Amino acid sequence: MKSSVLDGPVRKNLVFVLPGLLIYAAFVFVPILSAVGLSFTSWNGVSRPEWVGLGNYAELFGDARFFTSLKNNAMLMAFYCLIPLIVGMALAAMVSSIRSREQLAIRTLLFMPYIMPSAVIGIVWQWLYNPAFGPINQGLKAIGLGALALPWLGDFTWALPAVGMVAVWYYFGFCMVIFLTGMQRIDPSIFEAARVDGAKPGYVFRRITFPLLLPEIRIVLLLTIIASIKSFDLIFTMTRGGPANATLVPNIYMYQLGFQLSRYGYAAAVAIIGALLIFAVNYVIHRTIRPRDGA
Amino acid sequence: MTKSFTRSSLCALGATLAAAPALAADLPVWDDYSYEGQVAVIESLIESFEAANPDVEVTRTQRTFDDLALTLKLAVSAGDGPVVTKVNQGAKDMGTMALEGMLLPVDGYISEYGWDKMQSQSLLDRDRWSEDGKFGEGPTYGISGLAEIVGLYYNEKVLEDAGVELPLETFGDFLAALDKVKDAGTTPIAMGTAKQHLALHLMAAISQAQIDAPNRAELDDLIYGRGGSWETEGNLTAATLMQDWATGGYFFDGFQGISGDDAVQLFIAGQAAFLTSGTWYFGDMQMNPDIHFMAVPAPEGVAHPLSVGGVDLAWAITSLAADQETQDLAGSFINHMVNEDAAKAWAAAGYLPSTSLPEDHGLELSGLLEEGIGVWNALNANDAIGHYPDWSTPTMLKTIDDNTPLLLAGRQTPAEFLALLEADYESYLATMN
Numbered sequence: 001m002k003s004s005v006l007d008g009p010v011r012k013n014l015v016f017v018l019p020g021l022l023i024y025a026a027f028v029f030v031p032i033l034s035a036v037g038l039s040f041t042s043w044n045g046v047s048r049p050e051w052v053g054l055g056n057y058a059e060l061f062g063d064a065r066f067f068t069s070l071k072n073n074a075m076l077m078a079f080y081c082l083i084p085l086i087v088g089m090a091l092a093a094m095v096s097s098i099r100s101r102e103q104l105a106i107r108t109l110l111f112m113p114y115i116m117p118s119a120v121i122g123i124v125w126q127w128l129y130n131p132a133f134g135p136i137n138q139g140l141k142a143i144g145l146g147a148l149a150l151p152w153l154g155d156f157t158w159a160l161p162a163v164g165m166v167a168v169w170y171y172f173g174f175c176m177v178i179f180l181t182g183m184q185r186i187d188p189s190i191f192e193a194a195r196v197d198g199a200k201p202g203y204v205f206r207r208i209t210f211p212l213l214l215p216e217i218r219i220v221l222l223l224t225i226i227a228s229i230k231s232f233d234l235i236f237t238m239t240r241g242g243p244a245n246a247t248l249v250p251n252i253y254m255y256q257l258g259f260q261l262s263r264y265g266y267a268a269a270v271a272i273i274g275a276l277l278i279f280a281v282n283y284v285i286h287r288t289i290r291p292r293d294g295a
Numbered sequence: 296m297t298k299s300f301t302r303s304s305l306c307a308l309g310a311t312l313a314a315a316p317a318l319a320a321d322l323p324v325w326d327d328y329s330y331e332g333q334v335a336v337i338e339s340l341i342e343s344f345e346a347a348n349p350d351v352e353v354t355r356t357q358r359t360f361d362d363l364a365l366t367l368k369l370a371v372s373a374g375d376g377p378v379v380t381k382v383n384q385g386a387k388d389m390g391t392m393a394l395e396g397m398l399l400p401v402d403g404y405i406s407e408y409g410w411d412k413m414q415s416q417s418l419l420d421r422d423r424w425s426e427d428g429k430f431g432e433g434p435t436y437g438i439s440g441l442a443e444i445v446g447l448y449y450n451e452k453v454l455e456d457a458g459v460e461l462p463l464e465t466f467g468d469f470l471a472a473l474d475k476v477k478d479a480g481t482t483p484i485a486m487g488t489a490k491q492h493l494a495l496h497l498m499a500a501i502s503q504a505q506i507d508a509p510n511r512a513e514l515d516d517l518i519y520g521r522g523g524s525w526e527t528e529g530n531l532t533a534a535t536l537m538q539d540w541a542t543g544g545y546f547f548d549g550f551q552g553i554s555g556d557d558a559v560q561l562f563i564a565g566q567a568a569f570l571t572s573g574t575w576y577f578g579d580m581q582m583n584p585d586i587h588f589m590a591v592p593a594p595e596g597v598a599h600p601l602s603v604g605g606v607d608l609a610w611a612i613t614s615l616a617a618d619q620e621t622q623d624l625a626g627s628f629i630n631h632m633v634n635e636d637a638a639k640a641w642a643a644a645g646y647l648p649s650t651s652l653p654e655d656h657g658l659e660l661s662g663l664l665e666e667g668i669g670v671w672n673a674l675n676a677n678d679a680i681g682h683y684p685d686w687s688t689p690t691m692l693k694t695i696d697d698n699t700p701l702l703l704a705g706r707q708t709p710a711e712f713l714a715l716l717e718a719d720y721e722s723y724l725a726t727m728n
Binding site: 044045046047129130131132133137149150151152153154155156239240242243244245256259260261262 | 548
């Protein structure tokens with residue numbers, strides 16, 4: 001077998017990796033380490049940071065607003081992960097049975113929300129939800145359902161689901177495309193054999209399609225859960241965490257603490273906890289959702 | 296071919312650079328003038344400053360009020376911010392920056408250019424911070440170009456259609472007018488709480504109208520961090536009225552989901568009878584000739600009610616003006632922004648300048664601006680310009696924003712609401728002592 005120059009010792013290959021590594025370190029490692037360091041200080045963004053050890057973390061665990069943000073984030077996960085996953089899978093099953101030309105058009109249309117910047121989507125949906133002149137409430141009033149024309153983004157009960165539904169609209173097309181790709185990967189002869197054996201569609205989905213789509217389900221869950229914990233732009237543009245913290249999530253809280261209240265050390269502690277949460281949830285998914293073939 | 300093209304391009308570029316007159320100074324300026332009418336005025340003022348100082352190039356950065364607050368401190372501390380900037384008075388921005396040495400005192404320029412003759416001491420006090428962090432005393436860190444009054448806009452036609460007799464003389468007349476408008480099927484008060492601070496302005500305007508100017512010391516002490524209480528009779532009245540109006544249908548239907556700016560546009564379109572907000576909307580309000588402006592009328596027993604307001608964000612010099620020459624240039628720029636000519640430019644565009652207009656200004660002022668100037672002169676004559684409540688502590692704006700929706704929804708009593716403001720204030724005072 002022909003040997004490659006890359007088969008040499010690591011120290012010799014380091015020169016090839018070094019430029020990329022330096023850029024990665026400058027823009028990823030150093031900021032992360034700085035945030036970790038900052039989280040052990042009290043800093044107003046102007047004066048000299050003051051070392052407080054684990055003080056910020058201790059305060060965080062007694063901070064009711066932080067727990068409100070975590071609770072809201074947990075609820076948002078249903079809208080970022082669960083509903084798009086179910087809708088995406090159902091649509092993928094439907095779209096996969098359509099002829100290829102129509103399938104391309106429908107797939108493109110359903111995927112389209114995902115290619116738009118989420119901040120733009122937030123601004124557009126804020127207008128759609130506007131109680132005074134937004135088309136949603138205008139439509140409800142026009143068909144005699146004025147009682148349902150709520151101030152969606154200003155209502156304590158409905159603000160979070162209203163933001164969440166925009167996340168569903170944003171992510172379901174993405175989930176659908178991933179599942180479509182997964183379905184194309186499955187050998188058609190398996191479905192053929194099941195049909196010959198008289199298996200009904202529900203049984204085929206439960207015993208064949210779903211288990212064989214587990215790698216895609218895992219990917220979709222990983223990405224959407226990361227997106228839900230990272231959620232900021234949609235909420236910032238639509239509600240800024242209001243009304244009265246009804247849509248507050250850790251990233252919005254971090255922003256408020258840092259940029260509005262100048263508590264950068266405490267804000268960094270919120271960011272670190274958020275990052276640890278992402279690691280923890282992803283670890284659980286890695287451990288619990290495993291394809292049967294060990295892939 | 297490529298080499299010769301590159302060589303000739305470089306030569307041409309070099310010749311162009313050599314031919315261009317070298318500018319002696321670059322002056323980075325940040326401001327918060329983001330409405331269309333304001334942008335036109337500020338750009339014309341910068342143009343005239345550059346014409347008067349041909350060796351200076353002003354690089355203007357326009358930011359919204361919120362963006363300015365977010366980025367200014369970080370930019371100046373990083374050494375990459377403006378030399379001249381607008382900065383919000385109060386503990387959160389100007390107070391912090393002054394204490395950290397990020398702003399330079401402008402007292403020398405006050406005497407050099409006579410700013411103290413153009414604006415009252417009470418206005419300049421709002422830009423003063425002592426070395427030990429006391430607001431309203433010590434060196435002066437800025438001066439403003441525009442006056443601000445948070446007052447009562449009313450739509451004359453809507454009120455007449457509802458059978459309301461004008462003018463409104465007393466606070467009781469105002470309350471009666473609200474009921475009449477509501478009975479006529481129109482929204483009495485334009486309100487939107489999803490974004491911006493209309494609710495804060497309404498509450499502060501009602502609350503401070505309960506204070507007679509000779510008794511203002513208590514409010515001054517509270518805002519300037521000398522102590523006091525938020526749990527006052529006036530604040531309780533204002534919070535109770537706000538809650539009653541919110542739950543009784545006196546605001547726009549669905550006001551919780553409408554932003555403040557949208558509520559203002561709906562008011563301009565004639566969708567409500569009253570709006571409590573600031574004179575910074577004069578430019579927009581002129582689109583509807585039925586709209587007029589007045590101070591919140593006095594309750595019984597109050598001769599000269601306070602009106603929230605004062606001045607817009609102050610022009611200030613940052614610590615990035617490292618040498619005397621740059622500082623003097625910055626002082627000269629600020630003078631150009633607040634002198635009588637600037638006042639005339641703002642007035643001509645329909646805005647209320649903080650510097651008094653010369654008597655022979657020769658401008659044809661809009662009706663709304665005439666009303667605004669009348670209110671401003673009366674307030675100054677009676678020492679009745681109040682304060683923005685959020686200036687009192689760095690966190691007060693957030694505390695009010697977080698809790699107002701709960702108050703308006705009836706999930707907090709007015710007393711509980713005020714207790715939270717009190718707690719915020721006490722916590723700030725504790726950090727100062």
